[in-house]
Amino acid sequence: MTKVIEIFKVDIALKKSLPLYLSSIKAGFPSPAEDYLDKKLDLNEHLIKHPTSTFFVKVKGDSMVGTGINSGDILIVDRSIEAKSGKVVVVILNGEFTVKRYQKRQDRVFLLAENPEYGPIEIVDGMDFEIWGVVLHVIHSV
Numbered sequence: 521m522t523k524v525i526e527i528f529k530v531d532i533a534l535k536k537s538l539p540l541y542l543s544s545i546k547a548g549f550p551s552p553a554e555d556y557l558d559k560k561l562d563l564n565e566h567l568i569k570h571p572t573s574t575f576f577v578k579v580k581g582d583s584m585v586g587t588g589i590n591s592g593d594i595l596i597v598d599r600s601i602e603a604k605s606g607k608v609v610v611v612i613l614n615g616e617f618t619v620k621r622y623q624k625r626q627d628r629v630f631l632l633a634e635n636p637e638y639g640p641i642e643i644v645d646g647m648d649f650e651i652w653g654v655v656l657h658v659i660h661s662v
Contacts, residue, residue: 523619570600583637589660598653601656613641
């Protein structure tokens, strides 16, 4: 199961602009003619639309590998986005944070793993369940 192991608040006051090349980059050696920068890139502007409701969470586990979420990845989660069927969400399930694909079928709600080793979880009466936020981006090292 993929669990949230750390939660970090977004601080948009911390600005760090990085160089952005607007021309394409080949996987070989760079062309000397492309030794210039076109503009600066602030990842906050591109990845965070609602700073007051956005958090970074670090995850551990392998239940979401089919979506490209691996153990140790950092997810950008927006709590202001409505969780619709098919979205990857962070939920609180029986007192623990976890990451799953949300699916609603008629009046039934399921949490789906993206790893065939894990079965679906049906949310039934009596379960402690809350959708905490929608996952918008995944940050991981290669």
